[in-house]
Amino acid sequence: MRFxxxxxxxxxxxGYLSQSLLNKAINNQLVEVHLHNVRDWSADKHHRVDDRPYxxxxxxxxxVEPMVDAIESVQSRDDETAEVIVLTxxxxxxxxxxxxxxxxxxxxxLVCGRYEGFDQRVFDVVRPREISVGDYILNGGxxxxxTIIDAVIRLIPGVLGDEDSPRQDSFSTSNRLLEFPQYxxxxxxxxxxxxxxLLNGNHAEIDNWRRTQSLQRTQDRRRDLLGEG
Ligand code: JA8
Numbered sequence: 001m002r003f004x005x006x007x008x009x010x011x012x013x014x015g016y017l018s019q020s021l022l023n024k025a026i027n028n029q030l031v032e033v034h035l036h037n038v039r040d041w042s043a044d045k046h047h048r049v050d051d052r053p054y055x056x057x058x059x060x061x062x063x064v065e066p067m068v069d070a071i072e073s074v075q076s077r078d079d080e081t082a083e084v085i086v087l088t089x090x091x092x093x094x095x096x097x098x099x100x101x102x103x104x105x106x107x108x109x110l111v112c113g114r115y116e117g118f119d120q121r122v123f124d125v126v127r128p129r130e131i132s133v134g135d136y137i138l139n140g141g142x143x144x145x146x147t148i149i150d151a152v153i154r155l156i157p158g159v160l161g162d163e164d165s166p167r168q169d170s171f172s173t174s175n176r177l178l179e180f181p182q183y184x185x186x187x188x189x190x191x192x193x194x195x196x197x198l199l200n201g202n203h204a205e206i207d208n209w210r211r212t213q214s215l216q217r218t219q220d221r222r223r224d225l226l227g228e229g
Pocket of ligand 1: 087088089112113114115116117132133134135136137138139140141142144
């Protein structure tokens with residue numbers, strides 16, 4: 001799977017991309033991540049990509065020309081057409097079913113904004129998909145882009161560190177309950193003991209306990225997940 005990331009701050013991605021799991025996936029040619037600095041498409045000698053908003057107001061707006069030039073130029077670098085995604089707090093909320101859909105695609109282009117956002121004509125011309133990673137405002141789209149890459153690549157066969165298929169107990173299309181609590185050694189820590197049921201080897205009883213815990217946790221913490229579906 002190929003990712004193209006358009007950003008004003010490509011260096012933000014270096015630490016994330018050099019983590020061993022992703023590095024292995026890149027070396028095994030399961031994943032490609034190409035970083036592009038939008039400033040390279042600036043038309044003027046000062047490399048400006050932002051300007052003040054018409055109508056007034058605070059902050060700066062990303063200019064339509066360098067943004068559209070960058071997106072179209074990067075799109076043409078591969079025969080496979082990329083799904084163009086702009087990270088924005090006004091986009092479609094990212095949930096696991098959307099992650100699963102994105103993981104089926106051969107190529108994604110992730111466009112990261114900064115400042116007060118893009119000139120509207122970027123959206124009018126490119127007609128990208130707009131995705132939000134959550135109801136809070138980041139300083140830019142880069143962390144959101146890494147979130148998408150991270151959530152998507154763990155669904156690509158062979159990318160996970162272990163041989164297990166990805167954990168989908170919580171939030172997958174089929175299961176909307178939260179995970180049950182897990183324990184490992186020691187059996188006792190500061191007077192807190194591992195629940196007896198997990199030690200007795202009765203797997204029907206263990207499954208039943210875990211289902212009950214999942215339901216209880218979901219009711220306590222995320223009642224919204226039980227609403228429909
Ligand atoms: C932001 Br600035 C900026 C750009 C993209 C995103 S996505 C999100 N939740 N906040 C802020």
